[in-house]
Amino acid sequence: MLSKDYWRYWAKADTGVEGANKWHPFAYHSLDAAVIAATFWRDSSAVRRTLMAAFDVEEAEIQRLLAWILFFVALHDIGKLHALFQIKAPHILPQIWPDLASTKLIDTSGGHYDHGREGYRLSMAELRGWFKPASRHALKAWSSWLAAVTGHHGEIPDNDDPLPAYAEATILEQDANARRAWIQEAADLFLHPAGLSLEDPPPPCVTEARNLLAGFCSLCDWIGSNVDVFAYAPPALSPNDYLHSRLEQIRRDDILRHFGLIATPLAYQGIPALLKTDEHPRGTQVMIDDLPLVPGLTIVEAPTGSGKTEAALAYAWRLIDAGLAESIVFALPTQATANAMLGRCETFSKSAFGRANLVLAHGHSRLNQAYQRLIEAGSKRTAQGETEAGVQCAAWLASSRKRVFLGQIGVCTVDQVLLSVLPVRHNFVRAFGLHRSVLIVDEVHAYDAYMNGLLIEVLKRQKAVGGSAILLSATLPASIRGKLLESWGHEPVADVANYPAIWNTAALSESDSPLSLPDTERPAQRTIEVSLSKLGGACPDEPLIQRIIDAAESGALVGIVMNTVDDAQQLWIQLHKNAQVPVDLFHARFRLQDRQRIEQRVIEHYGRDAERTQGRILVATQVIEQSLDLDFDWLITQLCPVDLLFQRLGRLHRHSRKRPDDFQVPTCTVLSVETDDYGLHELIYGDARLLWRTEFLLARHKQIHFPAAYREWIEPVYGEAPWDDEPGTVYGKHLAWRDDQSEAEKKAHRLTTMNLSKFRDDEERLTSLTRDGEMSLSVLLTREDGRLLDGEDPDQMDEYTQAETLMLNTVPAPHSWGDRQLAGHVRDEDGRIRLKMHDDGQQRWSSLDGGVCYTTELGLAKAETAGLMDPPTEAPR
CATH class of the missing domain: 3.40.50.300 (P-loop containing nucleotide triphosphate hydrolases)
Structure with missing residues (x-):
């Protein structure tokens, strides 16, 4: 058995693993991944179904598809059958390949040998020596299958030029013989039992199938590399015997369930199973x-x-x-x-x-915190020291974004x-x-x-x-x-x-x-009273501010949605100075630790289960626009497109409850500018026509009737045909916006067709790819000595604690601030701006150049905004 060339090659090596064997043969690791693939196929009907759909295979061909999948998964590390990879573990070579240990190689990879990419390149160069491809289509299919499995480390290869010669002829021949021998071994194990041979063309592997196979193979490799499951083993069993022993072990230990990848669902019990005991199916639920x-x-x-x-x-x-x-x-x-x-x-x-x-x-x-509780629950051990069976590897799943x-x-x-x-x-x-x-x-x-x-x-x-x-x-x-x-x-x-x-x-x-x-x-008819107020900057004037205060002091919960953080901060300052009830501020420009606290406070005081023992005012931005279950007695909002306006109205009289006498009818006040120039509001929402049309309808209606308004308002506002009364300037801006949107869609499509994976999946700034335009800046607030505002020194923390603490102390800021308020400040290696601040002795931190300030109630603000405040005090709770 050991005369076959591939036995000289290791796949996993680690001097720190337990046991006498510090390396794992290439053949065994290749089969470990195939074992996981076979077990997945057996235990997961969803995996079988998606692979069959991606490869467009009928039920009659299912066993042949499985054979090809297992065969190619067993080739995923074929690039390790290469001397440049083997020398990465010099302590192993004297045991398995003494000649290589004493041979001088030319590292033609420049010290960056990539066994995935080279595995693909070598296979494409050598496969005509392994068998005779039946056709160009067969060759293309082999290329796609090989690219999928050899790309398991993150990037599907597309270049088939192998490295130049790196050793004397005997070493090159040894590597090539090992690869040829493993191909034949894998074919004997997986293809021949299904009536297939290397000369048979594999099923066509289109882009969707290739990507699905790459993800499947990566997962199988991750689990197949876990030494707790697949302990390093000396080359004592034949590949066939090892394969079957591992299959029995994996199925006996139910490894896929252990890793949380498979779970048996409970039988569907109908909608009532998801509702509270006093609730009944309603609306779309009944369908x-x-x-x-x-x-x-x-x-x-x-x-x-x-x-x-x-x-x-x-x-x-x-x-x-x-x-x-x-x-x-x-x-x-x-x-x-x-x-x-x-x-x-x-x-x-x-x-x-x-x-x-x-x-x-x-x-x-x-x-x-709720998620951390779930992770910890998944890590608890029984009295016997074994991982609890029910939630076994939540921590494993949570440990990587991948x-x-x-x-x-x-x-x-x-x-x-x-x-x-x-x-x-x-x-x-x-x-x-x-x-x-x-x-x-x-x-x-x-x-x-x-x-x-x-x-x-x-x-x-x-x-x-x-x-x-x-x-x-x-x-x-x-x-x-x-x-x-x-x-x-x-x-x-x-x-x-x-x-x-x-x-x-x-x-x-x-x-x-x-x-x-x-x-x-059908939903009950719901009528909301609306009024349009055209005010300077679309901001509340003194009479409206007094009405807001009076409403809250009479017991109402008042919600105010502003389109910009600056407007929200300035309004909060005005209300906070004059109201005798609590005034809360909620926007995105807080340190994360403060935002989490404020978000919880908002849900506590304005949510479904709020006690509502006194009136209260919440000034917020779009952070409350969607999905948060908040319930206001009166809503004031700056103008926005009609669909987003309706989202905001969803926070008004959301639940049946007792209301203050003057707020029995749901009422919304919409604030707009005094002209057709929407200024910053247009920059936020892009299309001036959506704002103009929404305002046009609001000016002509005192009530909005739901659910009819979802069609009667939204469809005309978003319709392409011009309206008779539409100003030419508004229509012209719309045409420019429409061209920008078309280009943005094309840009998104172009990006999805790129093959080159330029970005690591764990980069903090990765989500910038999912957004069109400039992302907000990340600002880390520190004292002059580099410590955080609470006095902690991140340089004294371990790596994990430091990363978590820096994240908690980081604030998002508008990208435009980079050229104004934050110009000249130092960025760290993660792209964060380190903003040094000093304590002014009034619970307020100011940047050394005096451009911005920070308080736990106001957030990060321009100096002129913060200057509107009296010496800050904690808001009433």
Whole structure:
């Protein structure tokens, strides 16, 4: 057995591992990965289904497809059969290849030998010596399959020029013989039992199949490299005997469940299982059990607070119960909304899985206390010292962003989903997790043309592998809905008046109309009183400020949404000086540790379960616009496009409860500018026409009637035809904006077609790829001596604690500040601006140049804004 050339080669070597054997043979590690692949295939119907769909293979060919998959997975490390890789462990060479230990090599890789890339290049150069390709199509298929498995370290190779000669002829021949011998061995193990040979062409491997296979192989390699599972073993067993012994071990120990990758779902129990004991299915929830049980795209349009989340989770549960998926990825627009969804998904997981691995994925997820509690629960050990069986490896899943979608439920910001189609290392691992999941995307109306371009590519790839997606929105313009349906290969549907509605591609194949609610479940008519006030800068004047204070002092909870942080800060200062009730401020320009505290306080005082024992005022920005379950008695908001306005109105009289006498009727006051020049508001929202049209309708209506307004207002505002009264300047700006949007969509598409993976998946600034335009600056607030504001010295911390602490003390700031307020300040290696500040003795920190200030109540502010304050004091609680 040991006479075969590949036995001279190691795949894993580590002097620190337990046991006498400090290396693991190449043949054994290759089979370890194949064992995981075979076990996945056996235990996961979703993996089988997606691979069959991606490779377009019928049921009759399923065993042959499996044979090819296992064969190529066993080749994933073929680049390690190379002397330049073997010399990376010189302490091993005297044991297994003494001649190489004493041979001088020419390192033609420049010290950067990449066994994945070189494995692909060598295989393409040598495969005509292994067998005779049947055709050009067969050769192309081999190229795609090899690229997928050899790209398992993050980047799919596309260059087939191998390195120049690096050693004397005997070494080169030894390496080539080893590769040829392993190809034959893998064919004997996996192809021949299925009636295949090397001369048979593998199934065509198109881009979607290649990416799916790359993600699958990466995951198999990760687990196959775990020494706790696959202990280093001396070359004592034949490949066939080793393969079967490992298969028995992995199945006996149920390794995939141990790592949280597989879980048995509980039988679908219907919508009531997801509701509270005193609740009953309502609205779109009553239609879920009638939706087709086939993969597809589903768009749910229903009012804010109508139970769309539970409806989506219930349909996902049905698809999982039917074996059409095995997990859920729930994507939301912001970190705050993702954090808020975590608890709801944890509750859902108990109904659908009993106990499941739940992963929160965004840049600050490790600072979320609820999520850390879940990770710790997954790490607890029994009295016998063994990992508790139910939640075994939540910590393993949470330890890398590359694994964010590999548990049973992933809750994330939409950026994490969009990265699966961008040129980022290991993007195909994210894609693999998505493809075996039901993808749920909330607030799909909230994304610009660039992000929609990326989302459409995500949907196309989800369809290509037989996956499913559910999109949620209260306010979706027909033009956007049409593009989303087209991404799934469905013709745009003529606009209809039905609302709420469910658009399911399988159902639409039989009827061109969406599914409509029964009359008994149509949402109750809801009327909101609206008034438009045209004020300087669209900011409250003194009479309105006094009305706000009077309302709060009479017991009302008043919500105010400003479009910019500067406006919000200035208004908060005015109210804070004059009101005798608590005034809260919530925006994004706080240190993360302060924002987390404020977010929790906002939910506590304005949320569904708030005690409401006194009046209170919340001044906020768009951070409260979506998904947060807040409930105001009166809402004041600056002008924004109509769909976003309706989102804000969803926080007004959201729940049935007792209201102050003067606020029995839901009322919203909309603030706009005094002319048709929307200034900064236009910069924020892009299209001046959307603002003008929204204002035009508000000026002519004293009431908005829901749900009719979702069609009667949104569709005209977003319609392309000019209005008779529309100013020419507004129309001209719209045309320029439309051209910009078209270019942004093209830019997104171009980016998704790039093959070169330039970016590491763990870079903090990675999400900049998912946004069009300049990202905000990250500002680290420090004292003059480099310590943090609370006196901590990050240089005295271990690496993990330091990273976490710096993140907690970082504030986002507008990109424009880089040329003004923050010009000349030093950036650290992570791109953060280190802003040195001094304590002015009044609970306020000011930058040394006097440009900006920071307090825990106001956040980071321009000096002129902070100058409006009296010496700061803690706001009433």
